[in-house]
Amino acid sequence: MKLNKKWIIVLSVIFITITVLFFFNFSTTEDENNIKEKSENSTQKPQAEEEFADIKLNLYNKDKTVKLELSAKNLARYEDENLLKMNPVQIKAYDIKESDQSKEENLLYTLRGEKGNYQSDKGLLTISGAVTIERHDKRFSFAEITINEDDNEVLATGNVVLESKKVIVRSDRFRSNLALDFLEFYGDKEVARLSWKEIDDSEK
Amino acid sequence: MIVKNKKAIIYIFVISLLIISVFSTFNSDLSRAQNLQELSGDKLTMEPLADNENEYLILAKGNALLKYKDLTISGINAEFNTLKGTILFNNNVVFKSENYEIKGDKLSGNIDNEEFTVSGNSTFISKNIEATADEIVYNQSAEMAYLNGNVNGKQNGREFSAQKISIDLASEKIELSGNAKLVFPDKGE
Numbered sequence: 001m002k003l004n005k006k007w008i009i010v011l012s013v014i015f016i017t018i019t020v021l022f023f024f025n026f027s028t029t030e031d032e033n034n035i036k037e038k039s040e041n042s043t044q045k046p047q048a049e050e051e052f053a054d055i056k057l058n059l060y061n062k063d064k065t066v067k068l069e070l071s072a073k074n075l076a077r078y079e080d081e082n083l084l085k086m087n088p089v090q091i092k093a094y095d096i097k098e099s100d101q102s103k104e105e106n107l108l109y110t111l112r113g114e115k116g117n118y119q120s121d122k123g124l125l126t127i128s129g130a131v132t133i134e135r136h137d138k139r140f141s142f143a144e145i146t147i148n149e150d151d152n153e154v155l156a157t158g159n160v161v162l163e164s165k166k167v168i169v170r171s172d173r174f175r176s177n178l179a180l181d182f183l184e185f186y187g188d189k190e191v192a193r194l195s196w197k198e199i200d201d202s203e204k
Numbered sequence: 205m206i207v208k209n210k211k212a213i214i215y216i217f218v219i220s221l222l223i224i225s226v227f228s229t230f231n232s233d234l235s236r237a238q239n240l241q242e243l244s245g246d247k248l249t250m251e252p253l254a255d256n257e258n259e260y261l262i263l264a265k266g267n268a269l270l271k272y273k274d275l276t277i278s279g280i281n282a283e284f285n286t287l288k289g290t291i292l293f294n295n296n297v298v299f300k301s302e303n304y305e306i307k308g309d310k311l312s313g314n315i316d317n318e319e320f321t322v323s324g325n326s327t328f329i330s331k332n333i334e335a336t337a338d339e340i341v342y343n344q345s346a347e348m349a350y351l352n353g354n355v356n357g358k359q360n361g362r363e364f365s366a367q368k369i370s371i372d373l374a375s376e377k378i379e380l381s382g383n384a385k386l387v388f389p390d391k392g393e
Contacts, residue, residue, distance in 0.1 A: 137257075137258075164258065165258070169250075171248070182250065182252075183249070183250040183251075184250075185247065185250075186246070187244075187245070191245055191246055191267055192245060192246070192248040193242055193243075194248055194250075194262065195241065195242045196240040196241060
């Protein structure tokens with residue numbers, strides 16, 4: 001009888017130990033699986049809902065005085081993020097003059113860039129990768145530009161250069177409105193510099 | 205014959221006038237472009253001037269500096285109208301050349317006629333002359349500086365005061381006018 005009690009205690013201890021070990025092991029593998037699943041999910045790129053080729057879009061500023069005619073060779077639409085991804089991108093900006101009888105559109109500038117992201121819910125268009133703007137005899141270049149439709153604002157960053165026949169301007173940042181009515185150059189690391197070009201003898 | 209000659213002379217005169225006016229504009233643009241070197245600042249704003257895409261009102265805010273010929277003009281803020289050639293500098297203005305320096309609160313002038321006026325706590329400093337005045341007019345082509353109103357200063361130890369003085373910048377000769385006083389060291393007035 002005494003022996004039986006001892007055996008019962010020993011068996012109980014063994015049972016509890018096995019149960020604890022089993023649960024501990026199970027929860028650890030479950031955590032590992034969760035981590036694996038999570039990491040797999042995080043590396044997985046969201047799939048584009050739709051993909052298009054040679055697409056054209058028209059965007060406007062709030063008061064509809066400037067039209068941006070955007071064209072891209074490739075466009076992918078991500079509905080969850082309200083995002084359009086494009087490459088390469090070209091934008092022709094037009095000044096719109098509208099009266100009761102007529103509507104006139106004049107080309108303001110042409111913008112080109114390697115990649116573009118358009119967040120439709122925020123009205124934000126970001127163009128990056130050797131971005132250029134050509135306007136009459138002027139040429140702007142920079143690393144990235146963000147166009148804010150609602151605020152009627154463009155902000156460019158990264159090696160900002162403006163070159164015309166007479167001058168070259170270099171700065172860290174550039175700001176203007178969609179029509180580029182004014183040009184603001186900011187020097188963050190160094191001052192913004194406007195240099196007059198030297199006229200060589202052949203032009204004299 | 206005389207009538208024909210008259211007509212020909214009028215034609216030649218009109219054509220010459222046209223050629224001269226075209227060339228003078230071109231030369232003015234050319235010489236300005238060669239003299240102007242750089243305008244810098246923490247922020248540069250370029251606003252196109254009435255229907256002219258290539259002419260701007262340029263505003264420099266913070267650490268404004270203009271390099272022009274062998275001169276530099278610095279101030280906190282600056283304005284430059286590229287069409288008219290007018291410049292305006294404000295706050296802690298320093299006009300510097302190799303041989304002299306003019307300081308003041310404000311500088312205004314024109315790049316094309318090479319005349320600049322410094323006003324407000326204005327000071328002229330060269331190797332031998334140091335003087336203060338209400339305003340200092342600097343004419344680059346004439347190589348002259350004109351100090352106007354309450355002029356006080358000294359040249360090689362000699363103190364002077366007057367209502368106006370002119371300084372020949374090449375020879376450093378000065379001319380005093382209006383309540384002029386000159387004090388020689390140890391000799392009195």
